[in-house]
Amino acid sequence: MAGIYLHIPFCRKVCGYCDFFKNASLKHKEPLLKAMKKEIFLRKNYLNEPIETIYFGGGTPSILKIAEVENLLQTIYDNFEISKNIELTFEANPDDLSKEYLQGLKNIGVNRLSIGIQSFDDKVLEFMNRRHTAEEAIRCVKNAKQAGFDNLSLDIIYGIPNSDVEYLKENLRQLCELQPTHISAYHLTIEQGTPFGHLKKKGKLHEIADENSEKQYLFLVEYLQKQCYEQYEISNFCKSGKISQHNTNYWMQKPYLGIGPSAHSYNKEMRQWNISNLKKYITGIEKEDLPAESEELSVKDKFNDYIMVRLRTKWGIDLEYVQKTFGNFYLENVKKVLKENKEDFVLKNTTLLLKPERFLRSDYLIAKFFVI
Ligand code: SF4
CATH class of the missing domain: 3.20.20.70 (Aldolase class I)
Known part of the structure; x- marks a missing residue:
């Protein structure tokens, strides 16, 4: 879907x-x-x-x-x-x-x-x-x-x-x-x-x-x-x-298509964003040449995206999914950050959640998991 x-x-x-x-x-x-x-x-x-x-x-x-x-x-x-x-x-x-x-x-x-x-x-x-x-x-x-x-x-x-x-x-x-x-x-x-x-x-x-x-x-x-x-x-x-x-x-990282100037699209392998300029958008489309930039997603990008979007939600991140999809290196990274920041997160079975009272600091806390 x-x-x-x-x-x-x-x-x-x-x-x-x-x-x-x-x-x-x-x-x-x-x-x-x-x-x-x-x-x-x-x-x-x-x-x-x-x-x-x-x-x-x-x-x-x-x-x-x-x-x-x-x-x-x-x-x-x-x-x-x-x-x-x-x-x-x-x-x-x-x-x-x-x-x-x-x-x-x-x-x-x-x-x-x-x-x-x-x-x-x-x-x-x-x-x-x-x-x-x-x-x-x-x-x-x-x-x-x-x-x-x-x-x-x-x-x-x-x-x-x-x-x-x-x-x-x-x-x-x-x-x-x-x-x-x-x-x-x-x-x-x-x-x-x-x-x-x-x-x-x-x-x-x-x-x-x-x-x-x-x-x-x-x-x-x-x-x-x-x-x-x-x-x-x-x-x-x-x-x-x-x-x-x-x-x-x-x-949930389902694919989406963004139509119009500045709209973003995602198809699991690539991110794409249309130009944020009305005239250039219109002229580009008239010539059937979509004025957009795109970026192919590496495993690292996909992992960082997964962490970024999911830790902001009640669904959190699933450690089994991390291992299966991204591999042991990424799983160990999550475990290491968790160990150093126990007071900010909750682990329920294999699901890692940010404590709701920490949501205001989520940008800072989530960034700790990113693989650079
Ligand atoms: S300027 Fe327009 S898009 Fe921005 S908040 Fe106001 S109504 Fe919404």
Whole structure:
């Protein structure tokens, strides 16, 4: 089973923290959609497995008209074998989700919505340069449910400058009141080159202290646990098995095809990433010359990838799999790191897991296993 990701790189407004590839002008929308359809056709043999998940991400997919989304989907259906139980996720901004738009998405087969709420505090939303208010977000979730969407993922950001546990508590209370089946909670990071990054450089914005980060993270995990959400990945929580199948497939290292500028693809032997430039992407596709770079994966790369994606999840790494797939050298490496860092990991039979309370330091801890 495999997945397809479509990157819609347009946003009406740029959020202060965002470092995704996006463009605030819709000037190239028509040629881009044409190019994406052509890319789907040109790469129809990239995956030799039925498609189990389709994910519209961005940018802001909800900037597209329903007919445009349907058109992209039809091109996929015409060129790939699609599983009967497809998970079809669509990322949306609250202010795009009118009742008519929601009904349109439902009619074309979207069965999972991922809505960027980010905060229930209008001042914080304004600070982040979001387009919507808290009230609009709440209304759109209710409308989505009325339209029949029973698989809803809501995104929230914590660790915002000047925030504390009380702020988070109030936001989580409002979030859980909406009873989403899935929650993605991300700690705000200030990336270079973003509007927040520029403010930080000038000394006008600062990340919260590590101690505050840790308090907020531990509070988040405990709060959501009490509300019966299972944490199945560092930033992802779900009710009764409603995991994001698409993202889980990434972590399970299933193959996926990324369509659109900046989209990444993976077929178990190679990684490939399309150019992050609208014009070059469109012209390249017009000439049937996909503007992308790729990298063949060595055993070492595959091992490092396996460690990196799996230790962030509840599934952890399987030592038997490590030995069988990568060999004794890699198994001994895992055992050595484990011996030196016993307090950070748990070993259950042959499964090695990162302790949930260590998730905030996961990048640092996971890197210890990498073979250079
Ligand atoms: S809407 Fe999403 S992709 Fe667009 S700027 Fe905001 S965070 Fe980035």
